[in-house]
Amino acid sequence: MNIVEKILARASGKSSVAPDDVVFADVDKVMMHDVSGPGVLKVFDKLKKQGISVDKLWDPTKVWVAEDHFVPSADKLSAENIVKLSNFTKNYGIEKHFKYGMGQYGICHTLSHEQAMVMPGDVYVGGDSHTNTTGALGAFACGLGHTDIAYVLLNGNIWFKVPETYYFKLNGTLPDHVMAKDLILKIIGEIGNDGGAYRTMQFGGSGIDDMSVESRLTLCNMTTEAGAKNGIVEPDQKVVDYLSAKGATNLKLVNGDADAEYSKIFEFESSEMEPMIAKPFSPDNTCVVSEAPSVELDKSYIGSCTGAKYEDLEAAAKVLKGRKVKIRTEVLPAAISIYQRAMENGLLKIFLDAGVTVGPPTCGACCGAHMGVLAKDEICISTTNRNFPGRMGHVESQTYLSSPMVAAASAVTGKITDPRDLI
Amino acid sequence: MKGNIIKYARDNIDTDVIIPGQYLKVHDYAELATHAMEGLDPDFHSKVKEGDFILSGKNFGCGSSREHAPIALSHCGVKAILALSFARIFYRNSVDGAFLLPIEISQDAYDGISEGDEIDIDVSKNEIKNITKNQTYKMKPFSEIIGKIIAAGGLFKYKPDQD
Numbered sequence: 001m002n003i004v005e006k007i008l009a010r011a012s013g014k015s016s017v018a019p020d021d022v023v024f025a026d027v028d029k030v031m032m033h034d035v036s037g038p039g040v041l042k043v044f045d046k047l048k049k050q051g052i053s054v055d056k057l058w059d060p061t062k063v064w065v066a067e068d069h070f071v072p073s074a075d076k077l078s079a080e081n082i083v084k085l086s087n088f089t090k091n092y093g094i095e096k097h098f099k100y101g102m103g104q105y106g107i108c109h110t111l112s113h114e115q116a117m118v119m120p121g122d123v124y125v126g127g128d129s130h131t132n133t134t135g136a137l138g139a140f141a142c143g144l145g146h147t148d149i150a151y152v153l154l155n156g157n158i159w160f161k162v163p164e165t166y167y168f169k170l171n172g173t174l175p176d177h178v179m180a181k182d183l184i185l186k187i188i189g190e191i192g193n194d195g196g197a198y199r200t201m202q203f204g205g206s207g208i209d210d211m212s213v214e215s216r217l218t219l220c221n222m223t224t225e226a227g228a229k230n231g232i233v234e235p236d237q238k239v240v241d242y243l244s245a246k247g248a249t250n251l252k253l254v255n256g257d258a259d260a261e262y263s264k265i266f267e268f269e270s271s272e273m274e275p276m277i278a279k280p281f282s283p284d285n286t287c288v289v290s291e292a293p294s295v296e297l298d299k300s301y302i303g304s305c306t307g308a309k310y311e312d313l314e315a316a317a318k319v320l321k322g323r324k325v326k327i328r329t330e331v332l333p334a335a336i337s338i339y340q341r342a343m344e345n346g347l348l349k350i351f352l353d354a355g356v357t358v359g360p361p362t363c364g365a366c367c368g369a370h371m372g373v374l375a376k377d378e379i380c381i382s383t384t385n386r387n388f389p390g391r392m393g394h395v396e397s398q399t400y401l402s403s404p405m406v407a408a409a410s411a412v413t414g415k416i417t418d419p420r421d422l423i
Numbered sequence: 424m425k426g427n428i429i430k431y432a433r434d435n436i437d438t439d440v441i442i443p444g445q446y447l448k449v450h451d452y453a454e455l456a457t458h459a460m461e462g463l464d465p466d467f468h469s470k471v472k473e474g475d476f477i478l479s480g481k482n483f484g485c486g487s488s489r490e491h492a493p494i495a496l497s498h499c500g501v502k503a504i505l506a507l508s509f510a511r512i513f514y515r516n517s518v519d520g521a522f523l524l525p526i527e528i529s530q531d532a533y534d535g536i537s538e539g540d541e542i543d544i545d546v547s548k549n550e551i552k553n554i555t556k557n558q559t560y561k562m563k564p565f566s567e568i569i570g571k572i573i574a575a576g577g578l579f580k581y582k583p584d585q586d
Contacts, residue, residue: 129488145489159583193485227482388440390462
């Protein structure tokens with residue numbers, strides 16, 4: 001069995017599983033945020049009316065909650081949702097609630113690794129499509145809707161069809177100035193925005209072995225944009241070191257068998273990789289930066305679970321150091337722990353000296369919610385994950401997706417720019 | 424189950440156009456319904472009627488896990504989506520929450536059915552009948568688990584132990 005089959009077999013109490021088997025898998029961790037949490041509460045209200053008990057959760061210690069989409073509260077309604085979420089966690093005895101403006105907080109997918117909330121081998125589900133991110137730690141990490149999360153909260157398990165696995169092999173270390181984001185845009189461009197649909201996208205090979213855990217998180221995060229059920233990388237010593245440094249103990253790695261089967265294998269050569277973008281209005285509408293259209297950008301956005309981890313900020317700072325931005329540029333570290341490191345290591349000074357605005361951790365403008373949304377006809381280059389019509393604001397605004405380095409270089413010139421042209 | 428078709432002849436209708444991100448904070452189902460399809464068709468709310476079906480291309484519902492999307496459509500009265508294929512979270516939200524039926528159709532059904540056509544969906548026979556044009560198409564049968572959850576009326580009413 002491959003790693004996903006082994007995790008799902010263990011979680012469903014079976015000796016083996018194969019693609020297309022339907023299993024009820026025990027869940028190890030479940031996450032909700034200030035959008036899915038209140039959505040789950042609505043499901044609970046509906047269940048109560050149907051006479052189904054919602055008095056007790058299956059295991060409050062396995063549930064964790066983040067406030068990230070509409071924080072800082074965008075308006076009265078979003079403030080009320082935060083209050084609802086707080087009451088919910090208090091009433092049900094959920095202790096791991098990362099509250100905005102209080103201790104550790106940030107975007108849920110970033111907290112999943114920054115705060116070591118998910119362990120290798122876990123079945124981890126979250127009320128958000130980018131839950132796939134955390135598969136980079138060697139977990140089966142999958143996004144679900146409100147009804148399914150409510151079901152997990154009450155029953156501790158959920159049905160899955162065991163996915164077939166596409167294996168993406170990267171040969172060789174990525175060149176300087178080419179980031180994991182460039183690789184995943186290249187992959188999505190090749191397989192299409194439903195090319196991974198219902199499947200696992202697993203990443204391996206010497207290029208992945210050489211990659212940092214944070215880069216692997218970027219790959220798994222964007223598997224959602226190919227429609228994948230989950231993304232995953234086999235856990236190695238880097239994952240152990242990464243999680244141990246954050247206080248995790250007793251890690252039990254699950255790895256695929258030597259004779260693991262994959263339904264398809266794709267190979268990529270690092271030496272052929274170049275900085276990429278995805279043009280409006282789909283993450284699979286990709287091209288290399290050298291063939292990017294010559295558009296006048298209005299804004300550069302370096303934020304989100306996809307593109308504002310510490311190494312993302314470090315890469316952007318490398319480009320922005322000693323330069324000035326030509327267009328409005330916002331950097332929003334994805335968690336307060338990253339913000340703090342960025343301050344301690346001088347990145348914030350580089351950003352501020354370059355004329356960039358540094359904002360708080362929030363999903364904010366990535367999903368067009370608040371804090372920097374786009375006007376009609378505005379064009380943005382962004383380190384985020386999607387560029388559907390209206391994704392970051394007005395339905396006639398445009399978003400180009402890129403790596404943090406490309407977004408930073410483009411901030412300096414006001415046009416879509418290859419970082420190698422500046423450095 | 425009979426209804427009339429609202430056709431969007433395109434692929435990749437994503438959750439951001441079905442219900443834009445600014446409404447994610449809204450959890451009142453009736454209010455969500457007033458914003459359904461706002462990112463694609465601002466006239467949708469005025470033209471949709473109770474019992475209507477939406478017909479569209481590949482990868483319907485791609486993007487976010489927001490259950491707001493099937494909720495908004497079902498609370499406008501939409502009973503089924505007929506599409507060439509579906510994105511996974513939209514599909515499972517529609518079924519597990521018992522909001523609407525996601526029906527996978529063939530290319531000839533997609534090509535042959537037009538805006539406004541009256542359609543009769545017979546899940547027991549895996550058949551879609553176009554009453555307006557007197558044509559019949561096969562729908563892709565639901566997988567076993569999906570069929571059982573739909574028959575039960577949603578995931579919470581489905582009892583896996585009784586299988």
